[in-house]
Amino acid sequence: MITPSLTQEITELHADICSALADPTRILILYALKEKPSNVSSLAEVLGISQSAASRHLNLLRERGIVDSRRDGQSVINYLTDERIIEALDLLRAVLTSKLKSRAALVEAEPKSGQ
Amino acid sequence: MITPSLTQEITELHADICSALADPTRILILYALKEKPSNVSSLAEVLGISQSAASRHLNLLRERGIVDSRRDGQSVINYLTDERIIEALDLLRAVLTSKLKSRAALVEAEPKSGQ
DNA sequence: TCCTTGTATGCATATATGCGCATACCTTTA
DNA sequence: TAAAGGTATGCGCATATATGCATACAAGGA
Numbered sequence: 001m002i003t004p005s006l007t008q009e010i011t012e013l014h015a016d017i018c019s020a021l022a023d024p025t026r027i028l029i030l031y032a033l034k035e036k037p038s039n040v041s042s043l044a045e046v047l048g049i050s051q052s053a054a055s056r057h058l059n060l061l062r063e064r065g066i067v068d069s070r071r072d073g074q075s076v077i078n079y080l081t082d083e084r085i086i087e088a089l090d091l092l093r094a095v096l097t098s099k100l101k102s103r104a105a106l107v108e109a110e111p112k113s114g115q
Numbered sequence: 116m117i118t119p120s121l122t123q124e125i126t127e128l129h130a131d132i133c134s135a136l137a138d139p140t141r142i143l144i145l146y147a148l149k150e151k152p153s154n155v156s157s158l159a160e161v162l163g164i165s166q167s168a169a170s171r172h173l174n175l176l177r178e179r180g181i182v183d184s185r186r187d188g189q190s191v192i193n194y195l196t197d198e199r200i201i202e203a204l205d206l207l208r209a210v211l212t213s214k215l216k217s218r219a220a221l222v223e224a225e226p227k228s229g230q
Numbered sequence: 231t232c233c234t235t236g237t238a239t240g241c242a243t244a245t246a247t248g249c250g251c252a253t254a255c256c257t258t259t260a
Numbered sequence: 261t262a263a264a265g266g267t268a269t270g271c272g273c274a275t276a277t278a279t280g281c282a283t284a285c286a287a288g289g290a
Contacts (some may be wrong), residue, residue, distance in 0.1 A: 010211070011139040017207050018142070022134030023248080024126040040267060053249060055268055065214045074257050074266055082213065088206040092132050095197050096125070099180045138278080155237060168279060170238055189236055189287050 020064040021089060025049060026057050033067065034086050037079035135179040136204060140164060141172050148182065149201050152194035 021027060028047055032038070038046075044054035058078050061067035066085055069078045080086070136142060143162055147153070153161075159169035173193050176182035181200055184193045195201070 008139065011142055013211055013215075014142055014204070014208050015137055015139040017211055018133055018204075019137030019247095022130055022137040024123065024130040025248090027126055027129055027133070041265090050250065051267075052251080052269080056248080059268080066210075071257085074259095074264090076267070082210050084206050084210050088203045088210075089129070089133075091199050091203040091206065093129050095181075095199050095203075096128055096132055098197065100128075134277095140278090156235090165280065166237075167239080167281080171278080174238080186287085189234090189289095191237070 017064055017066070020061055020066055021085070021092075023057070025053065026061065027089065029054070029057055029061070030066070030080065030085060030089065033078060033080050034083070037077050039072075039075035039077055041075075043078070132179055132181070135176055135181055136200070136207075138172070140168065141176065142204065144169070144172055144176070145181070145195065145200060145204065148193060148195050149198070152192050154187075154190035154192055156190075158193070 021030070025047065029043060032043060032046060040054050040058060041051050043058070044051045047054070058067060058069070062069060062078075065081060067078050068081045069076045071077075136145070140162065144158060147158060147161060155169050155173060156166050158173070159166045162169070173182060173184070177184060177193075181196060182193050183196045184191045186192075
């Protein structure tokens with residue numbers, strides 16, 4: 001029973017995942033967690049952001065199911081739930097790189113100030 | 116010469132691409148364009164959105180370099196610039212599907228109203 | 231040149247997002 | 261149980277985003 005509204009609901013969830021990636025700080029957080037699961041405050045320190053900002057970003061990522069956490073003593077360790085998120089980010093970064101490169105090539109070829 | 120601020124700038128561009136995907140309507144637009152490049156108003160009609168909304172979404176996608184357009188008579192044909200965007204979307208949708216499935220499995224196993 | 235079709239945009243508005251600050255909350259340990 | 265480390269959150273604010281409506285623009289045909 002696939003209704004149009006069901007499709008739309010899934011598309012909204014799809015967009016929710018994308019919007020979780022739509023912030024520079026969260027992107028940095030995700031790559032950092034890929035390297036090393038860690039707790040809120042050390043993450044905040046590493047990335048040079050406030051503790052509250054880190055907490056909120058992680059909370060959002062948890063709500064979206066992209067990050068999960070387990071208690072370890074007095075701190076809470078956060079980790080990625082699915083490496084495919086990183087794969088997707090890498091793909092998108094590759095797209096970005098291609099664009100930057102071709103733009104650079106244009107500048108090379110056309111010295112008369114592009115646009 | 117890789118400065119921290121350069122890294123940050125790239126991360127911001129990375130996030131810009133992600134945020135282009137962070138809207139249900141735009142996701143539908145991208146999948147529709149993958150199937151068939153098309154002009155603003157037919158896209159609007161197919162997706163059941165207003166012409167102005169379609170125009171603005173396409174404009175944003177163009178600014179981000181995800182969509183490009185060429186004039187064809189009186190209409191403007193829009194098309195994807197890079198199929199990897201779709202790959203990334205598919206990856207993220209797969210992540211979503213996994214989560215929905217495992218959540219469903221939990222409901223199966225645990226009939227005492229989850230959470 | 232005027233009209234039609236197709237597209238972009240200014241305006242107003244409702245909503246969402248990110249952040250710092252201060253503070254409340256939860257665990258563990260002394 | 262009190263103190264300390266670590267985490268979450270209410271509040272206020274500045275900013276960004278999405279949308280409809282009406283309208284300005286652009287290109288092709290009569």
